[in-house]
Amino acid sequence: MVHPATLRHKKMTETAVLSILSAFPRMNAENFCDRWFGIDQLEPEQREQRKQERGYRAKCARVLSIVLKKPYKTVDSWGSRFETMPEDAQATLAYADALRIQLKxxxxxxxxxxxxxxSRQEN
Known part of the structure; x- marks a missing residue:
């Protein structure tokens, strides 16, 4: 039998997690990619220069496609800076970024x- 204090602690923990998740800000695709590729720490001019490099947007679209489990063509259709990405995807990116930080x-x-x-689950 589980001790009542253990149940209370678990419930408080779940409540705390839900509270944190509900307060999580959304993240747009451009900020997510800046953080993913580590250019968020650069000066604005340098960051913009990196974004203009050949292939940067395609790399970003591939990462977004994988993280969001959306077809590449769908992600690619969200605008030059992915500005028309759906709001639910913005929440997913915030969670994915938090997980990335934790894993690092x-x-x-x-x-x-x-x-x-x-690997075991896939086999």
Whole structure:
């Protein structure tokens, strides 16, 4: 039998998680790609220069397509800077960015464990 204090703690934790998720800001595609490719730390002029490099938008569209599980053509149709991306996708990008940050900070053993479990599920 589970101790009542354990149940309360679990419920509080779930409530806290829901509270955090509900307060999460949405993230537009341009900001997501800036962070994904590490150009968000550059000066605005340098950042703009990197975005103008050949193939940058296509790389960004490929990442968005994978993260959002949308066809590349769909993502590509959202405008030159993906400005017409649906709002629900903006929420997904915020969650994906938070996960990216957590995975970068996590010990390698945790990432190895995740990849191992994923590999087992695929087989």
């Amino acid at each position: 900070a996590a010990p390698d053993e945790l990432l190895d464990l995740f990849l191992e479990q994923r």
